[in-house]
Amino acid sequence: xxxxxxxxxxxxxxxxxxxxxxxTPIRKTPLSRHLILPLQQHIGAAAVPVVExxxxxxxxxxxxxxxxxxxxxxxxxxxxxxxxINEQPIPHPSGLSAPCVTIETDGExxxxxxxxxxxxxxxxxxxxxxxxxxxxxVGLGGAGFPSFIKLNPGVHHTVDTLLLNxxxxxxxxxxxxxxxxxxADGILDGVEIMQHALRAREVxxxxxxxxxxxxxxxxxxxxxxxxxxxxxxxxxxxxxxxGGEKQIIQxxxxxxxPSNGLPIDIGIVSxxxxxxxxxxxxxxxxxxxxxxxxxxTGTDVTHAGNFETLFGTPISELLAFVETRREPDEPFIxxxxxxxxxxxxxxxxxxxxxxxxxxxxxxxxxxxxxxxxIRCGDCASVCPASLLPxxxxxxxxxxxxxQTRDYNLFDCIECGCCDYVCPSKIPxxxxxxxxKTEIMNQERERKKSDLARxxxxxxxxxxxxxxxxxxxxxxxxKAALAxxxxxKEKEAAAETTAADDKEN
Amino acid sequence: xxxxxxxxxxxxxxxxxxLQMLQVLLAMVPAVIAMVYFFxxxxxxxxxxxxxxxxxxxxxxxxxxxxxxxxxxxxxxxAVTAVLLAVAIPxxxxxxxxxxxxxxxxxxxxxxxxxxxxxxxxxxMVGYVLLLLSFPLEMTTWLPVLSLADNPLGFTEAFHLxxxxxxxxxxxxxxxxxxxxxxxxxxxxxxxxQPDLILNQNLFGFVGGLGWEWVNIWFLxxxxxxxxxxxxxxxxxxxMLTTLFILSMVTQWFAPDITGSPMxxxxxxxxxxxxxxxxxxxxxxxxxPNGRLVFGAGVGALxxxxxxxxxxxxxxxxxxxxxNMLVPLIDYYTQPKVYGTGKP
Numbered sequence: 001x002x003x004x005x006x007x008x009x010x011x012x013x014x015x016x017x018x019x020x021x022x023x024t025p026i027r028k029t030p031l032s033r034h035l036i037l038p039l040q041q042h043i044g045a046a047a048v049p050v051v052e053x054x055x056x057x058x059x060x061x062x063x064x065x066x067x068x069x070x071x072x073x074x075x076x077x078x079x080x081x082x083x084x085i086n087e088q089p090i091p092h093p094s095g096l097s098a099p100c101v102t103i104e105t106d107g108e109x110x111x112x113x114x115x116x117x118x119x120x121x122x123x124x125x126x127x128x129x130x131x132x133x134x135x136x137x138v139g140l141g142g143a144g145f146p147s148f149i150k151l152n153p154g155v156h157h158t159v160d161t162l163l164l165n166x167x168x169x170x171x172x173x174x175x176x177x178x179x180x181x182x183x184a185d186g187i188l189d190g191v192e193i194m195q196h197a198l199r200a201r202e203v204x205x206x207x208x209x210x211x212x213x214x215x216x217x218x219x220x221x222x223x224x225x226x227x228x229x230x231x232x233x234x235x236x237x238x239x240x241x242x243g244g245e246k247q248i249i250q251x252x253x254x255x256x257x258p259s260n261g262l263p264i265d266i267g268i269v270s271x272x273x274x275x276x277x278x279x280x281x282x283x284x285x286x287x288x289x290x291x292x293x294x295x296x297t298g299t300d301v302t303h304a305g306n307f308e309t310l311f312g313t314p315i316s317e318l319l320a321f322v323e324t325r326r327e328p329d330e331p332f333i334x335x336x337x338x339x340x341x342x343x344x345x346x347x348x349x350x351x352x353x354x355x356x357x358x359x360x361x362x363x364x365x366x367x368x369x370x371x372x373x374i375r376c377g378d379c380a381s382v383c384p385a386s387l388l389p390x391x392x393x394x395x396x397x398x399x400x401x402x403q404t405r406d407y408n409l410f411d412c413i414e415c416g417c418c419d420y421v422c423p424s425k426i427p428x429x430x431x432x433x434x435x436k437t438e439i440m441n442q443e444r445e446r447k448k449s450d451l452a453r454x455x456x457x458x459x460x461x462x463x464x465x466x467x468x469x470x471x472x473x474x475x476x477x478k479a480a481l482a483x484x485x486x487x488k489e490k491e492a493a494a495e496t497t498a499a500d501d502k503e504n
Numbered sequence: 505x506x507x508x509x510x511x512x513x514x515x516x517x518x519x520x521x522x523l524q525m526l527q528v529l530l531a532m533v534p535a536v537i538a539m540v541y542f543f544x545x546x547x548x549x550x551x552x553x554x555x556x557x558x559x560x561x562x563x564x565x566x567x568x569x570x571x572x573x574x575x576x577x578x579x580x581x582x583a584v585t586a587v588l589l590a591v592a593i594p595x596x597x598x599x600x601x602x603x604x605x606x607x608x609x610x611x612x613x614x615x616x617x618x619x620x621x622x623x624x625x626x627x628x629m630v631g632y633v634l635l636l637l638s639f640p641l642e643m644t645t646w647l648p649v650l651s652l653a654d655n656p657l658g659f660t661e662a663f664h665l666x667x668x669x670x671x672x673x674x675x676x677x678x679x680x681x682x683x684x685x686x687x688x689x690x691x692x693x694x695x696x697x698q699p700d701l702i703l704n705q706n707l708f709g710f711v712g713g714l715g716w717e718w719v720n721i722w723f724l725x726x727x728x729x730x731x732x733x734x735x736x737x738x739x740x741x742x743x744m745l746t747t748l749f750i751l752s753m754v755t756q757w758f759a760p761d762i763t764g765s766p767m768x769x770x771x772x773x774x775x776x777x778x779x780x781x782x783x784x785x786x787x788x789x790x791x792x793p794n795g796r797l798v799f800g801a802g803v804g805a806l807x808x809x810x811x812x813x814x815x816x817x818x819x820x821x822x823x824x825x826x827x828n829m830l831v832p833l834i835d836y837y838t839q840p841k842v843y844g845t846g847k848p
Contacts, residue, residue, distance in 0.1 A: 008843075014515065171515070246843060259844035338513040365516035369572070371579060372621030374521060376786040377737065380793070385843040390791050391835070408842040416513030423519040424621075430511045 006254030008247045010382040011239045012417050014171050014338075016210055017362070021174045021297040021304040026182055028308050029294075029321060035077055035103045035312030036349040037063070038090045042138040043145045044070030049101055055082045058112040060288050063101050066133060072146045073136045077290040077310035080105035091315070091334050091348040093341040100349075103312065114286030125151070125197040128283065132197075135282035136289045136352075141165060141176075141243075141272035142335055144353040147279065150269055151197040160267035162200035163252060164191060164276055166207040166214065167236065167243030170336025173356040175293040176273045178306040180207070180214035184221035187273055189280030191231065198269055203231040205273075206252050210238040240338065241415040245270050247384050259411050274355075294318065294350060298332075300325040300360030309350045315357060316346040324359050333358035338416045371424035379418035379428060385411045389418040389428050396435035401442065404435045412436075521620075525580025527735045531726035532587060532781065538722045539591060542715035543647045546595035546662035550602055551587055553666075557606045558586035565615040581620050585609050588628035588782060592774065592821070593635065594646045596657075596665050596681060601642055605631035625828045626788045629821045636821065644817065645681035648707075649715040685713025686773045687817040689764055699764050712771035720776040727780025739793055741779040743800030744807075745770060751808045763812045778807065778820035788828045795831075795838035802827040 040046035047064035057063060057076040064074040080103045088100040117123060117131070133148040153159045164187075168176045180187060195203050205222075207215050218233055225231075236242055236251050246257050248270065255266050263270055274292065281287045290311060297304035302323035309318060315334075319326060326332065331344040335356055379389035387408055395403035409432060418428045539547045562582035566573045589605050609631030617623045636643045647657075657665070670676050683691065685707050692702045702708070709717045730736045752766040769775065774782070783789060783803045790799040803823040810819025 012517075250843070256844045259842065261844065333512075333514060335512075337515045340512055340514070342510070342512075342514070361514055363515050363517075365514055369575065371521050371575065372619070374581075374621050374786050375789070375791040376524070377791045377793070377796075378519065378734075380791070380840070381737070386840045387842055388792060388839060391839075407839070408845060411842050411844060416515075419513050420515060420517050421519050423521045423524055425516065425520075427511055429513065433511075 005234070005236060006250050006252065008242070008250045008384045009386050010384045010417060011241065011247075012382055012420055013238075014240045014420075015362075016238070017172045017297070018174045018177065018210065020301075021172070021295050021306060022177060022181075024303075024305045026178050026293055026306045026308055029310070029313055029318055031078060031105055031107065031109065031310070032313045032317050033105060034083075034314070035080075035105060035310060036088050036314065036347070037074060037077070037101045037103065037312045038088070038349065038351060039064050039074060039099045039101065041074070041144060041311070041352040042072050043143065044068070044072075046099065047071060047074045049085050049099075051082050051085075051101065053082055053085055056080075057082060057103060058110055060112045060114065060290060062134070062288070063103075070146060070149065072138055072148075073134055073288070074101070075136055075288040075290050076103055077312055078103070078105045079108050079110040089345045089348055091343055091345075091351060091354065093343075095343075095345070116286040117283045120193050120283050121196060125199070128193060128197045132279055132282055134288070135278070137275065137278045137282060138289070138352050139272055140274035140278060140292055140352065140355065142339075142353055142355050144351075147271065147275055150271065151194060153198055153264060153269070157264050158267065159198040159200040159264070159269050160202065161253065161269075162191070162195050162198055162203045163249065163263075163268055163270040164203065164205045164273055165243060165245070165248050165270050166205060166211070166218075166273045167248055168211070169208060169238070169240045169243035170338050170340075170356075171240075172297050172358055172361070173295050173336050174297070175295045175306050175355050177211045177214050178295075179274055179277060179293055180211065181217045183277055184214075184217040185224075186280050187218070187277045188221050188225060188228070188231075189284055190276035190278065191280075192225075192228070193279050193283050194271060194276060195231075200269065201230060203228070204252055205231070205233045206236050206248055207233060208238045208242065209235050241384055241413070241417065244384065244413050244415060246413065259408065289352065292350070292352060292354070294354055295356040296322045296359075297356070298324075298359035299362055311351060312349045314346070315343075315348050315350060315354075318350065318357065319359065326359050333361070337361045338420070339414065365419070366425065368425060370422075370426040373424055373426060376423060378421045378423065382417040382421050384415060384417065385413060387412055389432075392435070393426060393428050393431050396431040399435075399438070401435060401439050404432075405439065409435055409439070521579045521581070524735045525584050527730060527733050528584050528781065529580065529587060531729045531735075532591070532723070532777075533726075535719050535722035535726055535777070536587075536591065538715075538719045539595075542649045542718065543595050544650055544657050544662060545659040546647065546657065546666060547591065549659075549663055549666055550593060550595055550597070551590040553599060553602050554586040554590035554593075554606050555583060557603050558582045558610055561607060561610045562615075565611065566619075569615065569619070571619065576620060579620060582610060582614075585614070585628045585631075588777070589631050591777070592628070592632050594643065594681065596647055596662065597642055598669060599667050601635060601639060605635045607631075608634045621787055623787055624831070626782060626785045626824050629782060629824050632821045633825060636816070644684070644687055645678070646684040646687075648682050683707075684773070684817060685716055686811065689768075689772075690811070690817045693762060696761075698761065699768075703764065703768070711767045713773075716773065717771040720771040723776035723780060727776065730780060730784075736780065736784040737793070737796060739796035740784045740789065740800035740803075743797045744779045744783055744804035745775070747801040747804030748775065748808050751805060755808075755812065769808065769811070773811075773818040774820040775807070778803065778824065782820065783824050783827075785824075788824075788831065790831050790834045790838070792835055792838040792840060794840070795834040798834050798838060799827050799831065802830065 045067040048067045049064045051063045059079045061076045062073050063076050066073050083104045084102040087097040090098045129148040129151050137147045138144040166176055257263050278289050293306050294309045295306050329344055331342045333340045333342050375390050392407050412432050414429050416429050563573050563577050566576050609627040613625055613627035613630035614623045688707050711717050748769050749766045752769040755763055790796050806823030807819040810822055
């Protein structure tokens with residue numbers, strides 16, 4: 001049972017700053033007057049609105065449907081009226097706007113009829129996935145990939161291990177920690193459903209050892225379910241980025257996800273703790289995903305903590321609720337300090353992937369001009385993927401993208417460890433993102449031109465073929481003509497001969 | 505404070521280039537003190553002269569190249585080059601020798617290649633080798649340890665010798681300098697004298713050259729400090745010293761007449777400063793963990809070969825420069841195995 005833990009190379013021991021936001025229980029954010037709901041809060045195609053402006057909606061009512069396979073539905077987080085379906089600023093690093101549905105809440109918070117599943121074991125995994133998809137559930141760890149897809153092992157794979165990621169390795173963030181402390185039972189509800197959907201042999205709940213209270217809460221909840229014999233809690237060392245999917249798999253199982261592959265290729269599926277909780281709510285209570293727990297913290301936040309927040313709540317209201325020393329329009333970080341991104345708009349809404357809002361950090365990276373790389377190799381020694389960031393940087397900078405691929409650029413998980421230790425303070429991750437984007441653009445261009453060339457070549461071939469066929473037909477016609485002519489002449493000749501014969 | 509840089513990560517460690525260079529300088533202090541103790545105050549004069557010239561030229565070149573002077577001059581890399589070169593040049597060398605070496609190191613070996621981070625060769629060693637090739641006589645005679653000197657030199661006399669070529673009393677550097685222990689070893693082995701007998705002469709101490717062994721020990725301790733502080737990685741010094749040790753042990757086994765003991769090699773000449781302070785230069789050295797092992801081993805092997813069969817008493821500088829040339833090749837073939845790929 002207690003198999004030894006694996007390890008990943010590199011990584012950082014960062015100060016957690018978690019206590020700041022774990023002193024108070026999870027609180028509810030007050031209902032906002034307006035809820036702004038971007039149609040795309042997940043990876044994949046944006047949802048398509050199924051409501052009209054002026055329409056009354058109930059809490060939990062579907063307001064947009066999934067479009068295509070990689071997509072999920074969207075629901076009204078509270079009852080009210082749809083007042084706008086238009087472009088609004090969204091919390092995205094680009095700072096661009098995107099289509100959103102805006103609901104003016106009526107304060108009633110009136111639920112639509114919910115249809116809980118009494119016994120999830122009685123329904124098929126396919127039905128479970130359908131409910132999860134209809135409930136709009138995406139990975140709540142930050143990436144926002146539609147969860148029902150990750151609950152479908154497909155016909156070619158069997159799932160050995162369902163891994164629940166409770167590492168939460170980035171500093172400051174504590175929403176999963178608090179969720180585990182307070183709603184361990186709800187998480188296990190979801191875990192059981194997930195295991196059933198995946199037909200996974202075993203379940204591992206991996207939690208970093210800096211979350212003693214969460215670990216004991218989960219252990220207690222697990223002990224109350226003696227039928228879960230193949231479910232266990234694995235306490236893993238606290239080290240950034242152990243919560244990265246590839247790293248946590250390496251730590252817990254000792255296996256590596258193949259490059260360009262998925263965890264399912266080695267029989268593992270991983271989900272976030274918050275996602276498991278959402279799955280439990282969707283199946284056992286019939287509640288779609290309309291809120292999440294958001295950590296609001298940072299050195300400039302007065303009442304830091306975790307807040308159960310309806311999607312669409314303007315972040316500015318959340319910040320006003322916790323009281324900050326932030327000036328209006330001053331930037332804040334969405335996500336953690338290592339992999340989040342900064343935003344400055346005030347009217348941006350909380351979305352499904354907003355796990356943390358961070359205002360002010362200690363040990364902030366300076367905005368100084370970077371010095372040249374001195375090839376010290378500190379970046380390579382902390383890289384959890386065993387890459388050579390110094391070489392990747394060199395080639396990215398020189399736009400020598402073929403070389404960056406040779407150096408496995410696409411195995412970079414952008415954890416930022418290299419940036420953190422760089423003595424020259426080079427923004428390495430930014431260079432790698434740039435190189436990745438450029439390569440993907442080139443790839444797209446290449447595909448486009450390949451397609452064009454293919455089309456051209458096919459057309460060319462078709463025309464040649466037609467030409468050939470035409471010539472063939474002409475030749476045949478000519479031959480036939482010649483043949484019939486010859487035949488006629490022959491007949492004519494024969495007739496003459498016959499006539500001659502007669503005459504003779 | 506909520507001012508962020510534009511892109512993640514928003515946290516940064518305390519590691520800085522300047523800090524690393526200052527640690528390197530700090531780690532050299534005990535060995536420099538030992539050199540002053542054994543060879544007199546001329547060492548200090550050399551270091552100060554080299555520092556002044558190096559920082560001046562660095563600032564000038566940054567100006568010429570339109571680079572910001574302050575962040576680059578304070579990165580400390582020019583200072584490290586200056587000190588490394590100054591302790592490698594014989595203490596009583598005339599001032600223009602030091603100046604020439606430093607100028608060549610900073611201008612040609614560093615800035616003409618693009619400055620900090622872009623130099624393929626170790627600047628201090630380029631300066632040193634230029635001097636060694638151009639002024640072999642000046643570069644291979646060294647002050648005897650003070651306890652062996654007929655006329656121990658004070659600060660004023662040393663100053664006069666360096667800047668005017670003779671002391672007030674009319675002494676010239678030739679009169680007060682002699683061969684280094686490594687040089688003596690090489691010359692006398694050439695004269696078919698047994699290494700054991702050579703080591704019994706008063707030029708030698710308990711393991712290496714008299715005085716030199718202590719300088720090496722202090723460089724070793726300084727190097728261990730750098731390892732502890734993680735300014736340098738362990739691969740280069742360990743590989744270099746191990747290679748040097750093994751090669752000298754094997755050679756001594758088969759041909760005891762041609763060289764000194766392994767310990768003699770480890771604690772003589774530039775071995776320790778080379779292993780911990782010169783070959784560990786990140787810019788011109790290998791940057792992969794396994795590459796650093798290869799690089800260090802190469803420097804160790806070349807040092808030994810040059811010491812025993814080459815034309816110069818010591819080979820660290822040549823070893824480092826020759827291995828610098830191989831760095832791109834080494835780096836390419838020593839990439840670590842990346843997560844999730846079978847390929848190394």
